[in-house]
Amino acid sequence: MKYLMTCALACVLIVTPAGATERVLDPMHTTAPYSEWNDVRADAHAPIAVMGDHNHEGGEIMLAYRYMFMEMDGNRSGTSRLSPADVIAQGFAIAPTRMTMDMHMFGLMYGVNHDLTLMAMLPWISLSMDHLTGMGGSFTTKTEGIGDAKLSAMYALHDRGNRKLLANVGVGIPTGSIEERDTTPAGPNQPLPYPMQLGSGTYDLLPGLTFTAQERRWSWGAQAQMVLRLGRNSKGYSLGDRGKVTAWMAYLLADWVSASVRLDANKWGNIDGVDEQLPAMAPMMVPTADPDRRGGERVDALLGVNLYGTNSAFADHRLALEVGVPVYQSLDGPQLETDFVATLGWQYLFR
Ligand SMILES: [Cu+2]
Known part of the structure; x- marks a missing residue:
């Protein structure tokens, strides 16, 4: 009995200090579950193209600037690619071949209190x-100005x-023009079709839900928005209407x-009604003027890098x-397909 107790005590003495030593040698407590939220690490914000992913503490103000670029090259109908000749062969007088969008997005966030931003x-x-x-x-049309x-x-x-878990509730305000015009083969100052307009012209409701989680070295999140x-x-x-689901790590x-890596799934519907500025023949001339050739769905795969200033100069x-690039794309076409998307952003927090 005495021998057994000595042995047990010896075992405890051997095992316990071993465990204790491990903790002392491991100041990061990597064996303990991670249970904090840390705002001052690079991945505390989602990949930069995700909006409304984070909240702020009361009194905090954040300024944001994003440059977003999108390139669309070539047409598709369903998941099949179409050459300009294929589009013309469907009876259209004009085939769009390439479109680029450059967007400068200015943002301001304000933390009302711990719960509301x-x-x-x-x-x-x-x-x-x-x-x-x-x-x-061939011809090119261009428009520019503020959007919604x-x-x-x-x-x-x-x-x-x-x-x-954040509830997102938003309103889109029609500050963008829907009266953009440019020179086309029909003459100067012609009304441009739907994808060349800068705004929706409607007030939009923007509901959403965002989940984010941090682990010691990892973080992840998901967002659904309409x-x-x-x-x-x-x-x-x-x-x-548009629906969007995205998830990232x-x-x-x-x-x-x-x-970061991210998947971004988008689905958007066709246009209801007809733009009264466009000639009645326009949908037969060019697919971009047809309200029933605007819908589609697309899944993008994206790679990102976030940098966060930890020294005083960049605090x-x-x-x-x-x-990112699309990994799946099905369009009510002929419609220009998306080939490349990029977002570069800067954010600054006033505490
Ligand atoms: Cu912010």
Whole structure:
């Protein structure tokens, strides 16, 4: 008995210090579950193209600037690619061949209190579309100006430990023009079709839900959002509603840098009504003027890098880049397909 007790005591003495030593040698407590939320690490914000992913503490103000680029090259119908000749062969006089969008998005966030954050965003958009005609000619149309403003609120439904669930409620305000014109083969100052307009012309409801979680070296999150058009605009139509689901994971390489992967699934409807500015023949001339050739769905795969200023010179500055390509795309075509998307952003927090 005495021998057994001595042995047990010896075992305890051997095992316990071993465990204790391990803890002392492991100041990060990597064996303990991670249960905090840390705002001052690179991946505390989602990949930069995701909006409304985070909230702020009361009194905090954040300024944001994003440059967003999108390139669309070539047409598709369903999941099949179409050459310009294929589009012309369907009876159209004109085939769009390439479109680029450059967007400068300015954002302001304000933390009302621990549970409620408000956000305002205003984009400046520049669009360019190249076309080929059935007669063998080519032309380009361009528009630029401010797009639709967004006002939204993030309310924390759950914000404890290393998990957050935010309700997003927003309104899209029709500050963008829907009367853009440019020179086409029909003459100067012609009304441009739907994808070359800068705004929706409608007030839009923007409901959403965002979940984010942090682990010691990893973080991840998911967001579902909708754009619901409220009524028709002054030109007699409304753009299709949109639905979006995205999910991401980020790895914290160091407190100041994280790398992310993200999938972004989008579905958008066709246009209701007809733009009264366009000639009645327009949908037969060019597919971009047909309200029933605007819908589609697309899944993008994106890679991102977030940088966070940890030294005094760059404290509270964030710089981030995300680039992506579609991995699935089905369009009510002929419609220009998306080939590349990129977002470069800067954020600064006033505490
Ligand atoms: Cu913010």
